[in-house]
Amino acid sequence: MRTIILSAALMAAAIFTSCSTKKPEYPAAEATPKPLGAVVEIKAPLGLPPVPVPAGNPPTAETIALGRKLFYDKRISVDATISCASCHDPKFGFADAKQFSDGVGGKKGGRNAPTVINSAYSTLQFWDGRAPSLEKQAEGPMGNPVEMAHNAPDVEKKLSADPVYRAEFDKAFGPGPITYEKASMAMASFERTVLSGNSPFDRYLYGGDKKALSAGAIRGLAVFRDAKKGNCAVCHSVGEKDALFTDNKFHNLGAGMDAKGELTDLGRFAVTNQEADRGAFRTSMLRDIAQTAPYMHDGSLKTLKDVVDFYVGGGNSNPNRDKEIKSLDHLTKQERADLVTFLESLTGELPSNVGPVQ
Amino acid sequence: MRTGALITVARKNRAAKGSAARLSLITICVLAALAAAGCSGEKKTETAASKPEEKAAPAVTKIDPATAATVTGKVKLDGKRPAKKSINMSEEAECRRLHKGAVYEESVVAGADGGLAYAFVYVKSGLEGKTFEAAKEPVKIDQRGCTFQPRVLGIRVGQTLSVSNSDPVSHNIHPMPKDNREWNQQQPPQAPGLEREFARPEVMIPVKCNVHAWMRSYIGVVDHPYFAVTGEQGVFELKGLPPGEYTIEAWQEKYGTLEQKVTLAASASQAIEFKFKGE
Ligand SMILES: [Cu+2]
Numbered sequence: 119m120r121t122i123i124l125s126a127a128l129m130a131a132a133i134f135t136s137c138s139t140k141k142p143e144y145p146a147a148e149a150t151p152k153p154l155g156a157v158v159e160i161k162a163p164l165g166l167p168p169v170p171v172p173a174g175n176p177p178t179a180e181t182i183a184l185g186r187k188l189f190y191d192k193r194i195s196v197d198a199t200i201s202c203a204s205c206h207d208p209k210f211g212f213a214d215a216k217q218f219s220d221g222v223g224g225k226k227g228g229r230n231a232p233t234v235i236n237s238a239y240s241t242l243q244f245w246d247g248r249a250p251s252l253e254k255q256a257e258g259p260m261g262n263p264v265e266m267a268h269n270a271p272d273v274e275k276k277l278s279a280d281p282v283y284r285a286e287f288d289k290a291f292g293p294g295p296i297t298y299e300k301a302s303m304a305m306a307s308f309e310r311t312v313l314s315g316n317s318p319f320d321r322y323l324y325g326g327d328k329k330a331l332s333a334g335a336i337r338g339l340a341v342f343r344d345a346k347k348g349n350c351a352v353c354h355s356v357g358e359k360d361a362l363f364t365d366n367k368f369h370n371l372g373a374g375m376d377a378k379g380e381l382t383d384l385g386r387f388a389v390t391n392q393e394a395d396r397g398a399f400r401t402s403m404l405r406d407i408a409q410t411a412p413y414m415h416d417g418s419l420k421t422l423k424d425v426v427d428f429y430v431g432g433g434n435s436n437p438n439r440d441k442e443i444k445s446l447d448h449l450t451k452q453e454r455a456d457l458v459t460f461l462e463s464l465t466g467e468l469p470s471n472v473g474p475v476q
Numbered sequence: 477m478r479t480g481a482l483i484t485v486a487r488k489n490r491a492a493k494g495s496a497a498r499l500s501l502i503t504i505c506v507l508a509a510l511a512a513a514g515c516s517g518e519k520k521t522e523t524a525a526s527k528p529e530e531k532a533a534p535a536v537t538k539i540d541p542a543t544a545a546t547v548t549g550k551v552k553l554d555g556k557r558p559a560k561k562s563i564n565m566s567e568e569a570e571c572r573r574l575h576k577g578a579v580y581e582e583s584v585v586a587g588a589d590g591g592l593a594y595a596f597v598y599v600k601s602g603l604e605g606k607t608f609e610a611a612k613e614p615v616k617i618d619q620r621g622c623t624f625q626p627r628v629l630g631i632r633v634g635q636t637l638s639v640s641n642s643d644p645v646s647h648n649i650h651p652m653p654k655d656n657r658e659w660n661q662q663q664p665p666q667a668p669g670l671e672r673e674f675a676r677p678e679v680m681i682p683v684k685c686n687v688h689a690w691m692r693s694y695i696g697v698v699d700h701p702y703f704a705v706t707g708e709q710g711v712f713e714l715k716g717l718p719p720g721e722y723t724i725e726a727w728q729e730k731y732g733t734l735e736q737k738v739t740l741a742a743s744a745s746q747a748i749e750f751k752f753k754g755e
Contacts, residue, residue, distance in 0.1 A: 372661075377671045379659055424646050424664045431648025431686035435659040445650075445660075445686045451567040 151291045151300045153307070155180045160238075160311055163467065165320030167360045169238050169310055177307040180290035185308025187286070188301055190474040194273055202305070205231040208473050211409030212312060217417035229383070230417030233410050235468070236403050238310040241366045245399045245415040248389045270298040277301065308472075314405045315360075317466035324359065331463055338460025341453045348429070348449065348457055352442050353401045363405065363464075368398035371443050372434030374416040381436060383416065396438045408462045422458045430454060537606040537718075544716045545740035548747050551595040551710040551726050553586045555754030558730075563623075563690045570645045571622035571688065581690075582627045583730045591710025592752060594628040595728045596680060596696040598703035599714065600735060602722030608700050614638040614671070617683075617693060619647040619663065624683060624693035628729070630703040631695060633677055639663070639670040648686035651695065653678050660686055680727055694729055719744070726750040 155178035160169045171177060188194060192201045205219040206212045212235045218228035229245055243249035277283045278296045287296045290304060319339065321330035331339070341348040343356060354363040368386040374397070376382050386395035399415045413419040419428060432445035449457075562578040565571040585593040614636035618625045622643060631637055641647050641663040649670070650660035655678045661670055674681070674697040685691035696703060704712040714724070719742045725735040731752035738746055 375661060377669060379661060379670070379672065418667070419664055427646035427648070427664075427687050428662050431646070431650075431662045432660060434661045445648075447686055447689060 150174060151294075151297065151303060153178045153181045153290060153303070154292050155290065158182070160313070162360075163313055163315030163320070165315040165317065165324050165360050165466070166236070166313060167239070167357075167362070169313070171310065175303045175306060177310060178290065180286070181304045181307040182311055183308075184286050184290045185304035185306065186311075186472065187475050188305050189308055193276065193280075194301075202234075203474065206234045208468070211235060211406040213410040215411065217412050228417075229415050230412060232402070233406065234309050235312055235314045236362070236405050238313065239362050239366075239403070240364075240400070242400065246385045246389050247368060247400050273301070274298055311469060312472045314466040314468050317405070318463040319460070320361070320466065322463075323356075323361070332459065334456050334459040335463040337453070338456035338458070338463075341449065341457055342460055347453065348446065349442060350429070350457075353440075354404055362403060364401040364403045366401065368395060368400055369440040369442070370397040370399075370436065370438040371414075371428075372397070372436050372439050373399070373414040373418065373428070375434045375436070379434070379436070385415065394438070397436060398438070398440075404461065404464055406465050406468075408465050422461050423454075425461075426454050426457045534607045536609050539716060539718050541716070543719055543742035545719050545742065545744040545746070547714040547717065547722075547724060547738055547740070548745065549597075549712055549749050551592045551597065551706050551712065551728070551750045552590045552752070553584070553592045553710075553731075553754050554590065554751045557586045557590075557754055558584050565622055565688075565690065568622060568645060568688060571643070574621045574643065579621070579623070582623075583692075584728075585627075585708070587708050587710060589709075591706070591708065592728060593706055593708050593710060594626075595706040595710065595712075595726050595750070595752075596628055596630055596694070596703065597706065597712045597714070597724065597726045597750070598630065598679065598696060598698050599700060599717070600679075600723045600725040602720055603700050603702070606700065606718075608632075611635040611701065616640065617649075617695075618642055619649065619685070619691070622647075622688055622691065624649075624685070624691055626705070627692070628680075628694045628705050629696070630705055631674065631697055632701065633675065633697055633699045634673050637670075637672050637674070637695070639672065641665065641667055646687060647691070649683060650686050651681050651683045653681040656681065656697070662687075679725070680729075696727065724748065726752075728752055 152174075153176060157176040158179055160171070160177055162169050175181075189202045189206075192198045192204075194201065205214050207214055211233050213233040214231045217230060219231045232245060237243065241247075274296055277287075283296060287300055288294070291300050316325075318330045318335065321327040322336070323339070342350045342354075345352065353365050353367070353369055355361065355365050356363065370385070372381075374382045381397040384396055386398040386400075387393075389395070407413075408422065411420060411422075413422070413425050414428075419425050429443070430446045430449055433439060433443045561581040563581050565575070565579060582594060587593070611632045615629055615631045616638050617629060618640045620642040622645065639649055639661075644665045646662055646664045648660055648662040650658075652658060653674070655676045656674045659672070663670065674695070677697050677699045679696045679698065680694040681697060683693040683695060696705075702714045702717060704714060706712050717740055719740050721737065721739045723735050723737055725733055727733045731754075734750045734752065736748050736750070738748060740746060
């Protein structure tokens with residue numbers, strides 16, 4: 119079981135670089151793979167800005183399809199029981215319903231699996247942002263034979279044994295061996311298509327459909343944006359034309375405390391060593407949030423009401439708590455309930471072709 | 477446990493950065509992604525290790541049980557007692573549902589004969605220079621029925637306060653001391669208990685819940701074991717005091733404080749009474 123998870127996650131690691139912020143050194147001879155086919159435009163749904171795409175990995179129909187297949191393929195794990203989708207399951211908003219994913223259950227200091235929805239827009243990946251970006255992740259461990267040493271060859275061998283995969287990799291990247299790097303580029307391109315927008319909120323605010331939101335959700339949106347009420351949008355940004363619901367920055371809310379009030383996870387600090395980053399985590403994007411319970415990096419909050427109550431309580435005190443986090447006990451029962459209703463209106467539409475290949 | 481073993485290896489490697497024999501960075505990262513322990517855990521250990529060692533406790537003052545004295549007594553309300561006020565919990569439907577009838581505010585709870593409950597009675601002075609054995613049992617406060625149980629409690633400096641939540645809603649306990657560190661922490665339903673302590677004596681520390689405005693409690697922190705919270709009858713007892721002169725104070729959240737001087741002879745049992753003036 120452990121090995122499987124390790125291997126599945128090795129695939130993940132191929133996409134998200136290591137803890138080290140140091141740039142990997144590339145053997146000069148190694149050529150970077152290039153997608154072959156015609157570049158496709160990934161259309162952003164209503165409410166989302168254009169999808170950022172790295173120059174070195176333009177999405178093609180072939181790489182996206184290949185990435186999708188790999189994402190759901192359990193064979194990439196050693197005994198064929200775990201795929202990326204085991205922890206990033208479309209049934210649970212591309213996250214999982216557990217506090218900590220399988221294989222880490224009960225382990226102290228674990229993190230909740232975040233959704234991969236809209237991760238194309240994250241300037242840094244992971245709760246602590248230790249992976250600089252999707253494209254850097256793809257490069258990251260790939261070109262480095264020392265870093266790759268352990269398990270990548272196994273995965274490569276396994277995929278190479280399948281003639282269908284061989285054909286698909288050839289179609290996507292041109293003839294050549296199946297590499298880990300290609301696999302991760304394909305998965306990154308697929309992930310860029312896992313976008314959720316056009317929610318009732320988007321149709322209301324950006325689509326001119328004043329009936330798209332319920333009265334409660336409209337009030338909740340006002341509370342969310344009002345600096346004197348919920349003050350949520352100061353971090354969960356809502357723009358003029360679109361809303362990512364994140365400033366892509368790191369904040370300490372005090373989530374994840376032990377009994378004695380010590381932070382159980384230092385978050386961003388472990389990456390930057392900056393005192394200000396102690397216990398800081400990346401602002402979540404909130405899209406499809408009703409589907410991705412439990413909440414926070416430690417999955418400690420089971421419901422959206424618990425999350426709203428967490429903010430009403432001013433989070434948990436600690437020396438590094440963000441100055442924007444203050445008790446919101448001035449919010450009335452109605453305003454608290456409206457915030458929950460509003461968060462529920464952020465469930466959008468995913469493209470039809472991001473589920474498992476039938 | 478293979479994962480565990482790998483984490484250990486990974487940590488060692490992180491410590492010895494650049495070592496030729498290092499394990500793949502990917503492995504570290506994967507473990508970090510999965511367990512999130514690889515990246516953060518290491519730093520935590522450092523913090524723990526760098527904590528100063530605790531100082532040896534000074535010698536405990538010997539109290540001879542043969543001569544120890546007792547102060548007993550009663551805290552009373554003199555005059556009209558205020559009308560009972562019910563708490564409006566309609567702000568939180570779940571809280572409302574936890575109670576069949578009305579829930580009354582507990583700032584003044586007086587028995588039929590005027591005995592005043594939830595008064596904190598303690599030795600205010602006379603014990604200077606003495607040291608007492610540390611309390612081993614934690615003092616408990618529970619968030620139950622969207623109230624703090626108990627309303628008033630006493631605790632020793634350094635004694636563990638264990639905080640639980642028995643309700644199906646989130647609470648966020650927030651002691652508001654002047655002389656101790658202020659903190660607040662949320663406990664969602666079924667959350668594990670908290671264990672905190674207070675570093676300095678302080679009578680009293682008001683406690684609120686940041687989520688439910690009506691929730692109140694008061695904690696009296698003292699550096700000796702001679703304190704009591706009165707029950708329904710207003711009765712208290714301070715046992716095992718060494719003979720001597722003391723100032724005893726009674727605190728009540730609405731009526732403030734009263735104090736009395738007592739001189740205790742060996743093995744004496746002295747009764748005193750505190751009378752708070754009502755409206
Ligand atoms: Cu409460």
